[in-house]
Amino acid sequence: MLSSSGGHSHTPSTVGELGEFGLIRELTARLTTTSAVRIGPGDDAAVVSAPDRRVVASTDILVEGRHFRRDWSTAYDVGRKAAAQNMADIAAMGAVPTALLLGLVVPAELPVNWPSELMDGIRDEARVAAAAVVGGDVVRGETITVAITALGDMRNQDPVTRAGARPGDVVAVTGWLGWSAAGHTVLSRGFRSPRAFVEAHRRPEPPYHAGPAAAALGATAMTDVSDGLIADLGHIAECSKVRIDIRSAELDVPAQMYDIGQAVGVDPLHWVLAGGEDHAIVATFPADQKLPARWRTIGEVLAPSALPHVTVDGAAWDKAGGWNHFKDA
Amino acid sequence: MLSSSGGHSHTPSTVGELGEFGLIRELTARLTTTSAVRIGPGDDAAVVSAPDRRVVASTDILVEGRHFRRDWSTAYDVGRKAAAQNMADIAAMGAVPTALLLGLVVPAELPVNWPSELMDGIRDEARVAAAAVVGGDVVRGETITVAITALGDMRNQDPVTRAGARPGDVVAVTGWLGWSAAGHTVLSRGFRSPRAFVEAHRRPEPPYHAGPAAAALGATAMTDVSDGLIADLGHIAECSKVRIDIRSAELDVPAQMYDIGQAVGVDPLHWVLAGGEDHAIVATFPADQKLPARWRTIGEVLAPSALPHVTVDGAAWDKAGGWNHFKDA
Missing domain, CATH: 3.90.650.10 (PurM-like C-terminal domain)
Known part of the structure; x- marks a missing residue:
């Protein structure tokens, strides 16, 4: 963990010391990609394959203290869970998750390893579903907040909504x-x-x-x-x-x-x-x-x-x- | 504004009184749609046309006090601006915005008209670009936080990245x-x-x-x-x-x-x-x-x-x- 590497006195240990662009570099360096990702993080927007000609999309937003506690869950687990709950929404339409975007609010005094391990968790959960993190935004604020958008592809099936159940099913x-x-x-x-x-x-x-x-x-x-x-x-x-x-x-x-x-x-x-x-x-x-x-x-x-x-x-x-x-x- | 409708004593005036599902109903009732929206808000995920077989996606997250101030901007203006900055990222790839998703954190004591007018602003800015709000998530937290993801379609053009400038241009x-x-x-x-x-x-x-x-x-x-x-x-x-x-x-x-x-x-x-x-x-x-x-x-x-x-x-x-x-x- 960065915060415990005491010998390296110039390694930033908080996100405030690292700065916005430094943190974005730190987080994107941890990511992996898939063949569906045409343009990944680092440009104005990502470009992801949508072979079905329809894209499935869902957003969830998690707030520290309400949806997770740092004393109960590691950053890695919060990342896994945030990605999982969003990709579950994609799967529940009958679609295959393809990509995740992350909006992240972090306090300046937060150790850098927290968002880094969060990103590792999001990345690893995305990989379970063969998806990839393709973009995001990181800003400073008092309360850790994790907003994830998942995209998916229907693979030529019709979406399964909540509205089609019939008596007898x-x-x-x-x-x-x-x-x-x-x-x-x-x-x-x-x-x-x-x-x-x-x-x-x-x-x-x-x-x-x-x-x-x-x-x-x-x-x-x-x-x-x-x-x-x-x-x-x-x-x-x-x-x-x-x-x-x-x-x-x-x-x-x-x-x-x-x-x-x-x-x-x-x-x-x-x-x-x-x-x-x-x-x-x-x-x-x-x-x-x-x-x-x-x-x-x-x-x-x-x-x-x-x-x-x-x-x-x-x-x-x-x-x-x-x-x-x-x-x- | 709901908070000033004193005659209707049972009209909830704060988001806490209205509750999560009531607020979601209030917000989605304000939305309009487009022909690109196959499935809009209210299911596990939205389904949006992606005729180009590639989807362009970008996320921004705004925190009160840092990116906007309630004494400087109305909720409506915050919504217009949040939608605008995200759709500008889509346009800057050379794409046409198609859909927006909203992740929103609101304090329980916030008057309902604030998120309602925010949503009006997001909806109206989306309409400027012929896009629509297709989904989102609303949760309670101390600090108003607005996370928007914009999707777009390349319309058979190649994305224009930041990497193609050549001497002489x-x-x-x-x-x-x-x-x-x-x-x-x-x-x-x-x-x-x-x-x-x-x-x-x-x-x-x-x-x-x-x-x-x-x-x-x-x-x-x-x-x-x-x-x-x-x-x-x-x-x-x-x-x-x-x-x-x-x-x-x-x-x-x-x-x-x-x-x-x-x-x-x-x-x-x-x-x-x-x-x-x-x-x-x-x-x-x-x-x-x-x-x-x-x-x-x-x-x-x-x-x-x-x-x-x-x-x-x-x-x-x-x-x-x-x-x-x-x-x-």
């Missing part, structure tokens, strides 16, 4: 549910283990490949689980004007999650149904569609009724609701 | 130089006039059409003037491994700018040569290329020498340099 999920929320609870109680849940909170692993695969299998609606399963299925149900019923017995609650739930006094079903940030992918499919092994059927699409948009075992779930960034804190 | 500029910096000086001394300069600072008007037009005319290198003419031409000179000489007599310094300079004790040439944020477009062209009326030839490209990358009338300019966000403040 099945609801299926791939990826992990509740792991990040369980990890968040553990961390917020001052613990650092069980490691599997803490790691899931620090660094989600969205099943990027599953998005385009679901589109190819004829998914009628799809979204990534960022706000919580009930909340995100609620978006599909609302947009599709249907009701969705989840069968709780079909949800995969690992034994260790029950143990942790008992230890901290939380029903683990709450993490699975209402915990966000795992970036699992949930989709609806025609009932006769055979699904690959890693998809798990967890419910069905019904005609709208007087019940809430999303029910669990046929009834309203009384702890329903996802994360509202303004009201819940 | 002429340097030409279109748009305004120094107006925003003069306005900034006026505002920082507590004045609100002359209006033309103050307005130029609050709401730059980049010549979007000139970017693709310059590409069609065979521009060899191009950039927008965001950091200051000398600094931005320095990027071209450095990337192209040439020297650029500006002839100061060719620069257009309006009489009123001399008057203001005299009143505040600033050489107006400093605003023209080192002031940024006007988002004029500067490009290099083959010497025999006839340029349209709105382009002004201001210098020439020379072989590299022991002199600085950019000279004024053949000599180093002693007040050279653009804005360094970390070191100058």
Whole structure:
């Protein structure tokens, strides 16, 4: 780490000492590229291949203290997570991520290794999805803020929106549910283990490949689980004007999650149904569609009724609701 | 304004009262669309036409107190400016802006009309360039932060980078130089006039059409003037491994700018040569290329020498340099 290289007294240890252009050089030097990148960082704008003639784009913005904590997550993990949540949105349309752009606010007194390791994390997560960081902007401010835009290519498939679910469809999920929320609870109680849940909170692993695969299998609606399963299925149900019923017995609650739930006094079903940030992918499919092994059927699409948009075992779930960034804190 | 509609006691007046989803609804309801928008706001990601099979993309991030002040600029003007500076980057590659994405951080106590009017400004500036806002993210934080990503289409032209200037080329500029910096000086001394300069600072008007037009005319290198003419031409000179000489007599310094300079004790040439944020477009062209009326030839490209990358009338300019966000403040 730069800040600990005490022998090199002229190596800048804070972003303020390094300056804007120095920091941009430091960050771009860490990047790798792909064949889709026609023009990468360093010019007025990047140029990226869009062979499908349509580009898929999504932006997320993360603020220190609200979306991440430096004492809970390394800069590298924050970078992995920020890139992952954005590319999960691309995958959830049925597209393949191609490129990321980064807008970064950093305090002048921040050690240079923090943004450097953040960039390493963003770069490495991009590589998991065969994408590349192609540009960005770095400015000074009081609060670390990470704005990421992901671009993707549809590869000649039609985008899968939230609006196409039809009564009779099945609801299926791939990826992990509740792991990040369980990890968040553990961390917020001052613990650092069980490691599997803490790691899931620090660094989600969205099943990027599953998005385009679901589109190819004829998914009628799809979204990534960022706000919580009930909340995100609620978006599909609302947009599709249907009701969705989840069968709780079909949800995969690992034994260790029950143990942790008992230890901290939380029903683990709450993490699975209402915990966000795992970036699992949930989709609806025609009932006769055979699904690959890693998809798990967890419910069905019904005609709208007087019940809430999303029910669990046929009834309203009384702890329903996802994360509202303004009201819940 | 919502905050002054005292008769409607249930109308939320702050973003905290409205909540995340309410604010997103409020903002997206203000948007308009274009034929390039296949899927707009409200799904996991947007889908935008990219007929050229290449997408141009650029991100900028603005922080209150550093890039804008609420007592100097309305929310509407901040939106216009944020969109303008990003789309100017798209134009400076020779591309046509198609879409914008917004990442927004707002304090809970902020009146709702501020982000609403910001969005109106972004939308209206997008419309100037025939682009549309297609998505975004809104989160809560202490400091208003506006991250904008602009996308564009090359329309079958080759991108014009900063690296193609050749000795013998002429340097030409279109748009305004120094107006925003003069306005900034006026505002920082507590004045609100002359209006033309103050307005130029609050709401730059980049010549979007000139970017693709310059590409069609065979521009060899191009950039927008965001950091200051000398600094931005320095990027071209450095990337192209040439020297650029500006002839100061060719620069257009309006009489009123001399008057203001005299009143505040600033050489107006400093605003023209080192002031940024006007988002004029500067490009290099083959010497025999006839340029349209709105382009002004201001210098020439020379072989590299022991002199600085950019000279004024053949000599180093002693007040050279653009804005360094970390070191100058």
